[in-house]
Structures are given as C-alpha cells and as structure tokens.
Amino acid sequence: MTAESFRADDEGATGVPSGPRGLLDILGVAAVLLDVNGRIALWSPHAEELFGYSAAEALGQYAAPLLVDEEHLDEVVQLFARVLTSGESWAGTFPIRHKNGDTRLVEFRNMRLQDDLGDWYALGIAADHSTVSRVEANLALSEQLVAQSPTGLALLDTELRYALVNPTIARMNGVPAEEHVGRRIHEVLPHLDPAPVEKLLREVLRTGTPIVDMYMAVETPATPHEERTYSVSFNRLVGPHGRILGVACSVVDVTERHRASKEAERSRRRLALIADASARVGTTLEVERTARELVDVTVPELADVAAVDVLDSVLSLRRPGAPDRGPELFRALAIKTEGPSEAAEAADPTGRPAMYGEDRLVTECVHTGRPVSVPHVGPEDLLRIARNPEAAEHLRRAGVHSYLAVPLIARGEVLGALTLARTNDPLPFDEDDVLLAGELAARAAVSIDNARWYQSVRNSAVTLQRSLLPGQPAHAPGLEVAARYVPAHASSEVGGDWYDVIPLSGDKTALVVGDVMGSGIDAAATMGRLRTATCAFADLDLDPAEVLRHLDRITEGLEHYIATCLYAVYDPRRGECRMANAGHLPPVLVHAGPRPAELVDLPSGVPLGVGGVSFETTRVPFGVGDRLVLYTDGLVETRHDPLDERLAALVALLEVNGRSLEETCDRLLDAMRNPGDPDDVALLVARSRPPGGGAG
Incomplete structure (x- = not known):
C-alpha cells in the first residue's frame, strides 16, 4: 500500500467541505503516519496547523530530524522502534519543534497499524498540549458542576429523548440516571401530560427562545400520591460551531416555597376578606x-x-x-x-x-x-x-x-x-x-x-305610634279627607309625627299635623300626649293661636322635647280656614279654579316647647273643590337637596287635578319619598265639598 492510499481530505461524500462538527475540531487533532523507516507517509491538514509544515514539505521526510530537537532524537527513535517492533502503544507529552523554530508541548497517542499487504506503519495522533489541558479542565469542571449541582439538570436530544441527567434530577424523578437515557419524558414521568411540555420543547428547539422559571406541578415515582411543584427552565443547547445538540433543562424543587407563597397569599386574602366583612356586614x-x-x-x-x-x-x-x-x-x-x-x-x-x-x-x-x-x-x-x-x-x-x-x-x-x-x-x-x-x-x-x-x-314603637294615631278620619261636614302615616326606614327609629281630624261644633273641623323632634318610644309617647291635649283644647273651640299657646306650655314641661305643629280650623259656612303655625312647614293650597297651587303664606312661629313667644292666626279662603295638603318634614327634607327645590316639586305634583285624595296621597309618597329615608311622614289631604255632596 502506498502513502496515497492513506491520503484523506476534509470533504464529505458529496465533495462539499463539511464545517467543524465537534470536540475533535476544537482539539485540532492531527494525524501523522510513518513507515517502518520513520519517513512521513501521511500528513493531515491539522498536522500542518500544529507543526507548521505543509504536506508537500513533510511527506517523505524523516519525522525525527524534522520535528525533534537533537537532544531528544535518540529517545524518539527508541520509542518509534518499540511501537513498531512490539506493537505496544505509547501515549504522552513530548516537546516538538515547530517550523518557525518554537518548541511546544504536544499530546501524542502512537500505535502500530498494518495494511492489507502486511506492511507496518506507526500512526501518531497529536494535539496541542495546552488545548487538550484546557478542554480536559473544562470537561472535568462541567462534569463536577453537573454531578454535584443541587439543581436538577438534564439534556434532551433533538428527538426529545433523555441524553444525560445528573444525580439530582434522578433523585427528583425517582428513576436511576441510566434508565432515563433514550426515554421520553412521559416514559419516566407517567403522570405528566406530555403534549403541552413537548410542544414547548419543540418551540425552544425551533426558535432558540428560552423558557425561564415555569412552574409545573408533577407527581413523580419518587413522590407517589404527592404533587410537588418545580421551577423548570428550558434552553436550546448549541455546540461551539452552531450545531444544535438539544434542549438543556434545569429543574428546582420549589414545593415548600410555593406552598409558603400560596399560604401567604391565602392569609392575605383572608385578612382582606375579614376587613371587607367589617366594612360590608x-x-x-x-x-x-x-x-x-x-x-x-x-x-x-x-x-x-x-x-x-x-x-x-x-x-x-x-x-x-x-x-x-x-x-x-x-x-x-x-x-x-x-x-x-x-x-x-x-x-x-x-x-x-x-x-x-x-x-x-x-x-x-x-x-x-x-x-x-x-x-x-x-x-x-x-x-x-x-x-x-x-x-x-x-x-x-x-x-x-x-x-x-x-x-x-x-x-x-x-x-x-x-x-x-x-x-x-x-x-x-x-x-x-x-x-x-x-x-x-x-x-x-x-x-x-x-x-x-x-x-x-x-316594632313596639311603631305599634305604639299607630295606636296613638287616629284610625279612619272621622266624618267632617263639607270635607273629604285622606291621610297616611309612613314610619321611618327599618334602620332608623320611629319618630313622633302625627296627624288628626277633629270634629268641632258648628260643623267646623280641626286639621292638625305635628312632629315631635326626636325618635323612639319616648318621642311616640310624647306625640300621644300632645295629640290628646290638642283634642282637649280643640273641644273648647279656641282660636288656633290659643290652642298652640296652651300646647306650648304643656311641651315646656316635657323634658328634652320640642315639637312643630300646624293647627287649622275649617269653617264650611264661611268657606275659610283659620290657621296657626308653630315652626312647621307651610301647607299647600290647591285651588279648584285656574289659579296655580301655592304654599300658604303663614307666620312660621317657633316650635312648641320654646316658650315665651306668641302665635298668630291667619284666615285663608277655602272654597268648594279646593284642597289643603298638610305634611311633616319627612316628605320633603333630604340630606342632599335644597328645601326650596323640594317644596317646589311638591307643589308641582299637586297641580294635577282629577285624582282622588287617596290617589293623591299615594302619588306624593311614591314621588317624594325613597324606601330608605330616615324620617317618618304624616300626610293629611282635605278637599272642601258642597254640603251633602259625595266624595270626589
């Protein structure tokens, strides 16, 4: 066999040069073949890079004189002879003279080869000593880091099969490291749904975009019947010259941290729930x-x-x-x-x-x-x-x-x-x-x-309040009357509002509305006392101002209570009402003719119980068909609306004629009052009618 029989190049089967592929290219391994005489029969391209001589310069030359200093020449010849005669391989580091005159250490692996004709050759595999040492150190460091890392590390090849796992991930999964190799994820972790995980891994392989700190809850053979939480990161692993090797996976057991985080979040939500309940319940x-x-x-x-x-x-x-x-x-x-x-x-x-x-x-x-x-x-x-x-x-x-x-x-x-x-x-x-x-x-x-x-x-106060109010208004000559009492919203105490219709001599009728300031059973009881007193003074057929004066004296004796009151006497023979006011809101007079409804202009007076102030009586014409609306402040007063606007709204509602008095009461309460209003309401509507006339 000639030296040409061993000649090789870096071309692939297609004749197209292939790029660097892996570790051998990093090491720059050179191949030198010597015949039995010690002459160079084969010289690889990496040998040219390592020793400096081209193939033309090296082939046919005696290797020892070309590459070795004089002081090492005998030693090299002896090693060469021993390899060829005994077939014993030799490995070691040897100083070699570069073409430029420098001396460098080279790692050698020498062995005897025989071709098909029976001829013997010595093959030397060589690489730069510093490069080999650096790669060995890197590999050792990487191997130690991977093996001793508390983080689970694994390499999945491009077919998503385990190619390498470290002891940590083997312990996590409860499967020996060697039993991982060549198997897919779901074959090692049968409780894990492989479809979404493999979809993510293929995306990482395709795009190179890493997935970092993704939480996964998994039940492994190491922890049967217990789901543990892991932080998983996936990175595409690329070789030194761009070749995609697979996906590197790092796995950290964060179960306790995740549980602590969830418990902290749960505690936060519970505290928020208690705070929310304190505000809303x-x-x-x-x-x-x-x-x-x-x-x-x-x-x-x-x-x-x-x-x-x-x-x-x-x-x-x-x-x-x-x-x-x-x-x-x-x-x-x-x-x-x-x-x-x-x-x-x-x-x-x-x-x-x-x-x-x-x-x-x-x-x-x-x-x-x-x-x-x-x-x-x-x-x-x-x-x-x-x-x-x-x-x-x-x-x-x-x-x-x-x-x-x-x-x-x-x-x-x-x-x-x-x-x-x-x-x-x-x-x-x-x-x-x-x-x-x-x-x-x-x-x-x-x-x-x-x-x-x-x-x-x-409920007791409302019962008392209702028991102290009149029932169906008594028959009043020349009058049609309707009345309502609406207690305050359930979250507020019942007040002391009242109304009354009192028949008097001479076919006259007293119409009364009043409001004891305050709330609760005491206010209701005070209201009952004032109503009883009002009825007694009305029987005396006193002037309205005189009635209020007597009520004022009584109220002065009631500790902590004052009241407002409007007292009116309707005289059908004169077609008028005589009215006196003790700090109460003015009534509304609704005319039967074309004149608009209006608030009756009365001296406001002061509330009952203040004492020392006189009251005045005002005469107001009240013809057939006219309506008089008496009410307490719970109908019109609110916390947000000006009182004059509310009074104007009340007058506007009363402009519509043709309604029965019962319908008028309901309409006013529906339009002016909200279900949650904190004050009770007494409402009294009276309409004059011809003597002997029916209700309209």
Missing part, C-alpha cells in the same frame, strides 16, 4: 339585610354556596337559647351561590320557616354551639345536610363535595348558623377555613343580634 339594623351582606362577602371567596339560617324562636325573642336536643325550626334569611347552581333548589325559601330534625348537621351545630365540618361529603352526609331526600339529590347534582356549618353566636346566645358548601372549588374545607368562617360568623352574629333587638323595640 352590619351596615344597617336590619336582620335580613345583614344576612344578605354576610353571604355576599362569603361567596365566592370562601365558598360556592352560602346560607344564613336563624332559629325562628330567636327572631321572635321567645327564649334565650337553643336546647341541646330535638328538632329545630329555622328561618332562612339569605342564600347565595356562585353562578347558577342546583344547590339553590335545595335551599329553603327565604323568610319561610323550615323544620330540621335532630340528626341534621345544622341542628347539631346550633345545639353544640361548635362548627360542624365535613371535608369530603358522601351520599350519607348529604342526607344529614339537606332537609329532605329531594333536597339532598339537588345538592348531589350540584356537585357539593365539602360542607361547613358554623354557629352564629352573640352575647353567649346561639342565634342560628352560617352554612357553606363547595362545588366549583376543588379543595375541601380545612381548619383555616373553619377559623375564618367562625370569625365572619361571629362578626355578623353581633350585627344580627343588634338588628333583631332593635327591630323588636322599633
């Missing part, structure tokens, strides 16, 4: 509204279904607390679900009582005064949650899987229960949820307790 002294505010705060932050059920006996103030056994009669106050849910079909209609047996969980909750929690609800549990089997079936179809009932306790008394259920939220109620629900229930219970006692007192 108990805004009024209404039991039903407080219950609605509680479920509004609870859903969906804590539960998907929430209901407030109060013991019927508690609402009616029949007993101080719940017994420790027997069925219980509840009254549903509020129910809310997160979106449409069949769970609402299982709930009792709000406002209606419903009996729950002793075996029901809500009954157990109010009997013991302690929370009742069922983290994982089964079919038997549903029968103890719902009032009947039909309701239990609704809960099953709604997907109720976790249940919690906490008592509503205020001032040591169990009022009822807040019941919660989860359908959409996959997590069961835990101890933290029980504590949070208990905190919300405790805050709401105080508001509910305040509201029920207030409503009881207010």
Whole structure:
C-alpha cells in the first residue's frame, strides 16, 4: 500500500467541505503516519496547523530530524522502534519543534497499524498540549458542576429523548440516571401530560427562545400520591460551531416555597376578606339585610354556596337559647351561590320557616354551639345536610363535595348558623377555613343580634305610634279627607309625627299635623300626649293661636322635647280656614279654579316647647273643590337637596287635578319619598265639598 492510499481530505461524500462538527475540531487533532523507516507517509491538514509544515514539505521526510530537537532524537527513535517492533502503544507529552523554530508541548497517542499487504506503519495522533489541558479542565469542571449541582439538570436530544441527567434530577424523578437515557419524558414521568411540555420543547428547539422559571406541578415515582411543584427552565443547547445538540433543562424543587407563597397569599386574602366583612356586614339594623351582606362577602371567596339560617324562636325573642336536643325550626334569611347552581333548589325559601330534625348537621351545630365540618361529603352526609331526600339529590347534582356549618353566636346566645358548601372549588374545607368562617360568623352574629333587638323595640314603637294615631278620619261636614302615616326606614327609629281630624261644633273641623323632634318610644309617647291635649283644647273651640299657646306650655314641661305643629280650623259656612303655625312647614293650597297651587303664606312661629313667644292666626279662603295638603318634614327634607327645590316639586305634583285624595296621597309618597329615608311622614289631604255632596 502506498502513502496515497492513506491520503484523506476534509470533504464529505458529496465533495462539499463539511464545517467543524465537534470536540475533535476544537482539539485540532492531527494525524501523522510513518513507515517502518520513520519517513512521513501521511500528513493531515491539522498536522500542518500544529507543526507548521505543509504536506508537500513533510511527506517523505524523516519525522525525527524534522520535528525533534537533537537532544531528544535518540529517545524518539527508541520509542518509534518499540511501537513498531512490539506493537505496544505509547501515549504522552513530548516537546516538538515547530517550523518557525518554537518548541511546544504536544499530546501524542502512537500505535502500530498494518495494511492489507502486511506492511507496518506507526500512526501518531497529536494535539496541542495546552488545548487538550484546557478542554480536559473544562470537561472535568462541567462534569463536577453537573454531578454535584443541587439543581436538577438534564439534556434532551433533538428527538426529545433523555441524553444525560445528573444525580439530582434522578433523585427528583425517582428513576436511576441510566434508565432515563433514550426515554421520553412521559416514559419516566407517567403522570405528566406530555403534549403541552413537548410542544414547548419543540418551540425552544425551533426558535432558540428560552423558557425561564415555569412552574409545573408533577407527581413523580419518587413522590407517589404527592404533587410537588418545580421551577423548570428550558434552553436550546448549541455546540461551539452552531450545531444544535438539544434542549438543556434545569429543574428546582420549589414545593415548600410555593406552598409558603400560596399560604401567604391565602392569609392575605383572608385578612382582606375579614376587613371587607367589617366594612360590608352590619351596615344597617336590619336582620335580613345583614344576612344578605354576610353571604355576599362569603361567596365566592370562601365558598360556592352560602346560607344564613336563624332559629325562628330567636327572631321572635321567645327564649334565650337553643336546647341541646330535638328538632329545630329555622328561618332562612339569605342564600347565595356562585353562578347558577342546583344547590339553590335545595335551599329553603327565604323568610319561610323550615323544620330540621335532630340528626341534621345544622341542628347539631346550633345545639353544640361548635362548627360542624365535613371535608369530603358522601351520599350519607348529604342526607344529614339537606332537609329532605329531594333536597339532598339537588345538592348531589350540584356537585357539593365539602360542607361547613358554623354557629352564629352573640352575647353567649346561639342565634342560628352560617352554612357553606363547595362545588366549583376543588379543595375541601380545612381548619383555616373553619377559623375564618367562625370569625365572619361571629362578626355578623353581633350585627344580627343588634338588628333583631332593635327591630323588636322599633316594632313596639311603631305599634305604639299607630295606636296613638287616629284610625279612619272621622266624618267632617263639607270635607273629604285622606291621610297616611309612613314610619321611618327599618334602620332608623320611629319618630313622633302625627296627624288628626277633629270634629268641632258648628260643623267646623280641626286639621292638625305635628312632629315631635326626636325618635323612639319616648318621642311616640310624647306625640300621644300632645295629640290628646290638642283634642282637649280643640273641644273648647279656641282660636288656633290659643290652642298652640296652651300646647306650648304643656311641651315646656316635657323634658328634652320640642315639637312643630300646624293647627287649622275649617269653617264650611264661611268657606275659610283659620290657621296657626308653630315652626312647621307651610301647607299647600290647591285651588279648584285656574289659579296655580301655592304654599300658604303663614307666620312660621317657633316650635312648641320654646316658650315665651306668641302665635298668630291667619284666615285663608277655602272654597268648594279646593284642597289643603298638610305634611311633616319627612316628605320633603333630604340630606342632599335644597328645601326650596323640594317644596317646589311638591307643589308641582299637586297641580294635577282629577285624582282622588287617596290617589293623591299615594302619588306624593311614591314621588317624594325613597324606601330608605330616615324620617317618618304624616300626610293629611282635605278637599272642601258642597254640603251633602259625595266624595270626589
């Protein structure tokens, strides 16, 4: 075989030069072939780079004199002879003389070769010693870093198969490192859905855009039945000369950090929920509204279904607390679900009582005064949650899987229960949820307790107020009369407003409206005393100013109370009204003819109880068909509108004729009053009519 038989070039099969491919190109490995005489028979292109001589200059030359200094020549000849005669390979570092005269250390691997003709050759594989040392150090460092890294590291090839994993990721996955190699991710992690992960990896391979710190929850063979959270980063790995090697993956177990972060976020949301409840629950002294505010705060932050059920006996103030056994009669106050849910079909209609047996969980909750929690609800549990089997079936179809009932306790008394259920939220109620629900229930219970006692007192005041007002206005000659009394909104105490229609001698009629300043039972009682006194003085057929003077003296003796009052006497024979005013708003006179409605111009006077001030009587014509509207300030006064604008609106509403007096009352109340107004209203409308005429 000739030396040409060993000649090689850097061309591929197509004759097109191929670019640098990998580690051998980085090392610049040179190949030199010597015949048995020590002459150079093969000289690779890298040999030219390493030693400086071209192939033309080196081929056929004796290698030792060309490349070795005189002092090392005998040693080289001996090594060469030993390799060729014994076939023993030799490896080591040797100083070589470069063409430019420099001496450099070169790593050698020498071995004996034989061709198909039986001729022997010596092959020397050589590389620059400093380059080899640098690559060895880099490889050793990289290998140690990868092997000892607390971060899981893996290399996936371009087919997304494991090519390399470090011990950390092997421990994370619970699979030995060697069993990773050649397998796909889902073959190592069977619980992981491979489709989205492999889609991301292919995108990284295609674009080179890394994915950094992506959280993944995975159940691995190392942690069966426990889902752990990992921070995963993917980077495309490219060789020194641009060849794509695959995807490098780094994995950090962040389960504890993730749990701590989630718990911190959960705590923050719970504190925010408690703060929200403090601001939103108990805004009024209404039991039903407080219950609605509680479920509004609870859903969906804590539960998907929430209901407030109060013991019927508690609402009616029949007993101080719940017994420790027997069925219980509840009254549903509020129910809310997160979106449409069949769970609402299982709930009792709000406002209606419903009996729950002793075996029901809500009954157990109010009997013991302690929370009742069922983290994982089964079919038997549903029968103890719902009032009947039909309701239990609704809960099953709604997907109720976790249940919690906490008592509503205020001032040591169990009022009822807040019941919660989860359908959409996959997590069961835990101890933290029980504590949070208990905190919300405790805050709401105080508001509910305040509201029920207030409503009881207010109902008593309203009852007293209504009992002190006249019933159907008495028949008044020449007058048609309609009246209304509307108590204040439930969150406000009842006031001392009143009206009266008092028959007098000579077919005359006294028309009265008044307002005791203040609220509550005391104000209502004061109103009753003034109304009684007014009736007594009216019987004496006194002038209106005289009546107010006597009432003023009486009111002076009532501690802390003053009142406004408008007293008018209608005389059908004269076709007039005589009026006196004690600090009250002026009445509206609506003429039967074309003249517009107007506020009657009266001396305003001072309220009753001030004392020492005289009152004046004013005569006002009041013909057939005319209407006189008397009212208290709750009809026109608001916190935001100027009083003159409200009075103008009242007069404008009365411009429309042709309505009955009852319709007029309703129209005025509907147009001028809002449901939440904090003051009560007394309204009296009178229309003169011909003697013997019917109601118009």
